[in-house]
Amino acid sequence: MSGNIVILTGAGISAESGIPTFRAADGLWEGHRVEDVATPEAYERQPEVVQKFYNERRRYLLNGIEANEGHRALARLEAEYPSEVLLVTQNIDNLHEKGGSQKVLHMHGELLKGRCLACGEECEVVGDLGPDSQCSLCEERGKIRPAIVWFGEMPDHMPQIEKALMEADLFLSVGTSGQVYPAAGFVEIARVAGAETIEVNLDETIGSSRFARTVRGKAGETLPGLVEELLNRP
Ligand code: NAD
Ligand code: ZN
DSSP states (O other): OOOOEEEEEOTHHHHTTTOOOSSSSSSOBTTBOHHHHSSHHHHHHOHHHHHHHHHHHHHHHHTTOOOOHHHHHHHHHHHHOSSOEEEEEOOOSSHHHHTTOSOEEETTEEEEEEEETTTOOEEEOOSOOOTTOBOTTTOOBSOEEEEEOOTTSOOTTHHHHHHHHHTOSEEEEESOOSOSTTGGGHHHHHHHTTOEEEEEESSOOTTGGGSSEEEESOHHHHHHHHHHHHHTOO
């Protein structure tokens, strides 16, 4: 069998690269409540606090964070698998791209991009954003927000993702806690469409029982073997 594969990844796949997960122990994201840094209301109320939070994440990411064996295994799957492989990530880091994946849909946006609220265009961002940041297209200042999909906003690429899920033969979920919708509901769409479902996670999640098969362990340690198995299926 070599039907279409849809992969969903979450913060867990980047944990071994040194990026802390979201709900690690305390339910906080790097010491912040999500309502204070990851909602449109927070940005309206205190844009400088939100910018500072993402500026810190961006600096950290660009300061030597590298892809791990988990990212690389998924890139290998995309390169060598005979049918379609669609990689959908909730992560805002660029580690799938660094690991060699060619086609990545970032449903929650990207840390290394900004969106200009004056002209609506997206641009690459490698430095800090702030009130002086100027849009390279329309030249307005202070109008660039992080190109992150915040809580309460519609995730990107949803029509394309839902179509792929309905045509999937295998749905693979890696390192996601299954608490953030709509991503948490993908397994159900794929299962109803008749797909095989596999979850890779360090721990049991609230969604684990929805998967036909669960692989327990670190993504960087388990994915290379799982990918090898998928590539060797008759
Ligand atoms: P989450 O933090 O809620 O859950 C992480 C999951 O990964 C947990 O279930 C945990 O058991 C598992 N895990 C931890 N280490 C692992 C490992 N080495 N191998 C396999 N699994 C491991 O993350 P989420 O479900 O992605 O949702 C959090 C939200 O926060 C997302 O919307 C995302 O955009 C954002 N976020 C992104 C990043 C990033 O870009 N790297 C980091 C933190 C949060
Ligand atoms: Zn602009």
